[in-house]
Amino acid sequence: MKSHDLIIVGAGLSGMRAALEGAKAGLDVAVVSKVHPLRSHSCAAQGGINAAINPDDKWEVHAYDTVKGSDFIGDEDAIDLMCREAPGIIHEMDRMGTPFSRNDDGVIAQRPFGGASFDRTCYAADRTGQVLLHTLWERLVHSGIHVYEECHVFRLVLASDGHVAGLVVYDIKTGEVFGLRGKGILLATGGYGRVFLSSTNATTNTGDGMAYAMRAGAPLADMEFVQFHPTGLRTSGILITEGARGEGGYLINAEGERFMGRYAPKKWELASRDVVSRAEQTEILEGRGKDGAIFLDLRHLGRDKIIEKLPQIRHLALDLEGVDPIDAPIPVRPTVHYSMGGIRTDKFGAAPVPGLFAAGEAACVSVHGANRLGGNSLLDTIVFGKITGEHACQYVRGAQLHDFPANAVAEEVERIRELKSRPNRGLRPSMLHHQMAEAMNTYCGVYREPVGMTTLVEKFPGWRLDYERIHLDDKSEVFNVDLLRAVELRNLLDLGESIVKGALAREESRGAHFRIDFPSRDDVQWRKHTLAIWDEASQSVRLDQEAVRTVGNPEYAPKERTY
Amino acid sequence: MTSQTYTFRIQRNMPGQVGTVQSHWQEYQVEAEPNTTILTLLETIKGGQDGTLTFRQSCRSAICGSCAINIGGRTRLACKTHVGAVAKNGVVEISPQKNQPVLKDLAIDIRPFFSRVHGIKPYLQDGPERAGKVTSTAYDQVNHVTQCIMCGCCYSECTMAEVNPKFIGPAALAKAFRFVSDPREGLKTERLKDLASPNGIWSCTRCTFCVDVCPKEVAPMEAIVKLRTRGLNKGFNDSAGAKHALAFHVDINQSGQLNEFTLMMRTLGIVGSLMETGMAIHLAKKGKIPSPFPHSVTGVEELRRMYESLERNPVDVETKAKEAVPE
Numbered sequence: 001m002k003s004h005d006l007i008i009v010g011a012g013l014s015g016m017r018a019a020l021e022g023a024k025a026g027l028d029v030a031v032v033s034k035v036h037p038l039r040s041h042s043c044a045a046q047g048g049i050n051a052a053i054n055p056d057d058k059w060e061v062h063a064y065d066t067v068k069g070s071d072f073i074g075d076e077d078a079i080d081l082m083c084r085e086a087p088g089i090i091h092e093m094d095r096m097g098t099p100f101s102r103n104d105d106g107v108i109a110q111r112p113f114g115g116a117s118f119d120r121t122c123y124a125a126d127r128t129g130q131v132l133l134h135t136l137w138e139r140l141v142h143s144g145i146h147v148y149e150e151c152h153v154f155r156l157v158l159a160s161d162g163h164v165a166g167l168v169v170y171d172i173k174t175g176e177v178f179g180l181r182g183k184g185i186l187l188a189t190g191g192y193g194r195v196f197l198s199s200t201n202a203t204t205n206t207g208d209g210m211a212y213a214m215r216a217g218a219p220l221a222d223m224e225f226v227q228f229h230p231t232g233l234r235t236s237g238i239l240i241t242e243g244a245r246g247e248g249g250y251l252i253n254a255e256g257e258r259f260m261g262r263y264a265p266k267k268w269e270l271a272s273r274d275v276v277s278r279a280e281q282t283e284i285l286e287g288r289g290k291d292g293a294i295f296l297d298l299r300h301l302g303r304d305k306i307i308e309k310l311p312q313i314r315h316l317a318l319d320l321e322g323v324d325p326i327d328a329p330i331p332v333r334p335t336v337h338y339s340m341g342g343i344r345t346d347k348f349g350a351a352p353v354p355g356l357f358a359a360g361e362a363a364c365v366s367v368h369g370a371n372r373l374g375g376n377s378l379l380d381t382i383v384f385g386k387i388t389g390e391h392a393c394q395y396v397r398g399a400q401l402h403d404f405p406a407n408a409v410a411e412e413v414e415r416i417r418e419l420k421s422r423p424n425r426g427l428r429p430s431m432l433h434h435q436m437a438e439a440m441n442t443y444c445g446v447y448r449e450p451v452g453m454t455t456l457v458e459k460f461p462g463w464r465l466d467y468e469r470i471h472l473d474d475k476s477e478v479f480n481v482d483l484l485r486a487v488e489l490r491n492l493l494d495l496g497e498s499i500v501k502g503a504l505a506r507e508e509s510r511g512a513h514f515r516i517d518f519p520s521r522d523d524v525q526w527r528k529h530t531l532a533i534w535d536e537a538s539q540s541v542r543l544d545q546e547a548v549r550t551v552g553n554p555e556y557a558p559k560e561r562t563y
Numbered sequence: 564m565t566s567q568t569y570t571f572r573i574q575r576n577m578p579g580q581v582g583t584v585q586s587h588w589q590e591y592q593v594e595a596e597p598n599t600t601i602l603t604l605l606e607t608i609k610g611g612q613d614g615t616l617t618f619r620q621s622c623r624s625a626i627c628g629s630c631a632i633n634i635g636g637r638t639r640l641a642c643k644t645h646v647g648a649v650a651k652n653g654v655v656e657i658s659p660q661k662n663q664p665v666l667k668d669l670a671i672d673i674r675p676f677f678s679r680v681h682g683i684k685p686y687l688q689d690g691p692e693r694a695g696k697v698t699s700t701a702y703d704q705v706n707h708v709t710q711c712i713m714c715g716c717c718y719s720e721c722t723m724a725e726v727n728p729k730f731i732g733p734a735a736l737a738k739a740f741r742f743v744s745d746p747r748e749g750l751k752t753e754r755l756k757d758l759a760s761p762n763g764i765w766s767c768t769r770c771t772f773c774v775d776v777c778p779k780e781v782a783p784m785e786a787i788v789k790l791r792t793r794g795l796n797k798g799f800n801d802s803a804g805a806k807h808a809l810a811f812h813v814d815i816n817q818s819g820q821l822n823e824f825t826l827m828m829r830t831l832g833i834v835g836s837l838m839e840t841g842m843a844i845h846l847a848k849k850g851k852i853p854s855p856f857p858h859s860v861t862g863v864e865e866l867r868r869m870y871e872s873l874e875r876n877p878v879d880v881e882t883k884a885k886e887a888v889p890e
Contacts, residue, residue, distance in 0.1 A: 036673060038713050039619075039627045094697075097687040097747060099709055102699040124709075130626055131709055138686035149674075173666060202621040203606075236603075238624045316624055319643040322598055430610030473614030478578045479667040482614040 014360030015188035017385030045129025047243030051086035070369020159402035175477030211491035224502030232335025271563035349388025370511020597647020628714035690749025733783030765804025819860030
């Protein structure tokens with residue numbers, strides 16, 4: 001069986017940035033990714049990456065904006081760390097080759113973003129994620145690090161003493177199942193947008209790493225905090241960047257009214273995402289939307305600015321909604337976008353399972369708390385890719401390979417064989433997925449109420465039984481996407497259950513989590529992280545709590561959050 | 564908008580013996596509005612009719628590059644192609660990308676494509692030509708090329724790749740141009756030298772297919788042409804392609820028209836030309852051998868003045884990101 005010092009799962013921004021630390025440390029690092037690195041969903045980030053690089057700005061202000069944005073439930077040590085590291089990260093990416101947009105004087109340009117008190121978002125037109133991803137891939141190629149491309153992890157394997165031992169990997173290209181031993185495992189597998197029916201996310205965003213970590217005994221934190229992006233396209237849910245509002249775009253309802261002033265009189269469209277999404281949803285629910293959407297109006301920006309600053313989103317609006325934003329407003333609605341929750345780690349990315357690390361959207365460090373600010377996710381991926389990579393490298397230097405249970409590979413081979421051997425009747429994976437994802441959208445959306453959520457929680461045992469009845473049409477070895485979807489579906493069920501259970505338990509409204517029956521924030525009872533833990537005996541998710549990590553900065557004390 | 568029934572005629576490819584696939588065509592019926600994307604409908608078929616149908620996809624928004632397939636005779640991203648725009652009499656024909664080995668159904672083996680990209684050293688390098696300061700316009704050359712998402716549409720349609728699988732191809736060359744044009748790149752000249760070697764920039768036939776099919780307006784061929792110009796300026800002119808281009812340059816400057824009689828000798832050299840003797844005899848029989856002493860065209864002096872003027876004040880032929888015209 002092959003072994004490596006450190007195995008990184010996922011080749012998006014976090015995974016690749018972490019891998020570079022391994023190369024720098026001269027360790028044997030490998031990356032496993034179910035898609036080619038350039039297909040990773042980091043490429044879809046559009047608007048930009050926050051950093052206090054302007055001499056008139058300060059990282060402390062960025063940190064305060066982030067604490068406030070998190071609705072005072074982000075871990076303050078991690079937020080301070082991220083914002084302090086941010087300018088260095090931008091300059092490092094610039095040196096590596098990212099073509100950031102520039103001001104006339106050649107300095108990296110910055111645009112205003114939601115919830116920020118300074119124009120702090122660095123960007124490359126409206127395809128910032130893509131250029132960052134390509135830059136890190138370029139460095140990865142340069143480093144010569146081995147990437148197991150189009151290889152899907154089917155299980156995180158622990159040794160008998162509870163330390164990580166390695167992974168069971170499925171090579172999509174051949175159907176081969178093999179074990180990989182590692183002294184450390186770093187999960188950078190991104191988010192789980194497919195838990196919901198309508199999402200800005202790629203179809204590959206199934207939160208695999210989170211689900212494997214939870215099943216291996218690493219708790220997930222704050223899963224109830226699901227960010228709804230205010231501007232997903234009405235039909236497909238595809239993202240239209242916050243940069244569109246940063247460049248001056250308006251949100252209008254079907255009556256043509258620019259409504260945000262009624263909800264956020266100071267910041268209007270550039271309030272934080274939770275605030276804007278709720279405002280939109282209210283407009284829609286009160287009958288001032290059209291076909292379930294309100295509108296993003298860019299017409300007043302003019303043709304030239306749209307073409308120069310927002311070329312990609314113009315294409316998306318044209319290709320997917322048939323609307324040219326130069327001439328007409330774009331129909332948009334709040335759409336599932338980002339997971340504030342994830343694998344619970346300390347500020348260096350270490351999870352409570354020895355040898356296990358997590359970074360990026362898969363992790364809950366937690367820098368985003370109850371609501372992530374636009375432009376902070378790209379920053380999170382690269383800063384914590386680097387920091388977690390560094391710390392994982394330090395860890396594996398002093399660690400040994402642990403015993404890889406002899407039957408782990410065989411069990412996964414058997415799981416595949418059993419799935420394929422089922423007769424072609426009953427449910428297809430897509431049908432069960434649709435049922436769950438639709439119910440998640442209905443009962444665990446922007447506004448949440450207990451009756452719907454209770455119904456939803458009660459559905460999971462049935463869906464787990466249904467999962468045992470799904471069948472695969474495709475019984476073949478090579479590129480069996482049918483099989484992958486089936487394996488991913490179990491991960492989605494695990495995550496869906498942790499989201500709704502967390503949401504039902506949290507009897508307050510904070511950040512992206514809004515309870516109709518508890519419309520206010522309750523710092524006494526609920527300024528806490530929710531932990532979701534896999535209970536092997538009952539084959540279901542149970543909850544626990546953990547305190548927020550504070551740094552004693554009086555500025556960070558919870559106060560009323562207005563924009 | 565009204566929905567209608569479309570027939571998807573899809574090439575199914577099943578892996579057979581090592582390195583081979585067994586192909587057949589299979590038809591599916593789907594109900595859709597004309598502005599539905601092909602990817603949505605492939606998902607509909609896979610989810611509801613036939614889970615064995617295999618294709619790659621991920622972001623659904625034309626930025627990850629996964630879903631490039633041959634739709635209606637042309638390689639496109641399935642996620643941004645509307646069924647109504649490509650159906651002929653209600654039928655859409657779909658097959659995998661061309662010029663690449665097929666793994667299964669519509670999924671190709673992407674490794675050969677990426678190995679070519681790896682071949683151009685796709686990363687910034689330190690070196691003496693690295694500029695210190697980046698200006699606001701420094702990336703005007705770089706930006707449109709960095710829009711490339713490595714989807715492979717261009718390679719699939721490349722007429723040179725079809726006959727010469729060693730050609731490194733439009734996407735890899737566009738990537739190379741991105742580094743040659745980047746003020747931060749330290750080894751621009753070395754890159755130009757490497758790119759002028761066989762199967763590089765001079766192998767392109769300039770058929771423009773790569774420009775036509777690119778879903779991100781990268782215009783790879785324009786990048787290749789600019790690489791040629793820069794390579795020649797650095798004196799990398801001993802390939803057949805470079806010599807051919809220079810022979811055109813000299814002839815037009817001198818007489819205003821090509822001396823086709825000596826063109827082959829100047830492009831391929833004496834030995835290379837002798838290899839083409841059979842073709843020469845064939846041409847002679849048909850009376851197609853041109854005169855070795857072409858006369859100058861009228862007004863050649865004016866042409867020379869234009870040349871001189873251009874050499875003193877070179878026109879900026881460099882491309883900026885073009886305004887997109889929607890399909």
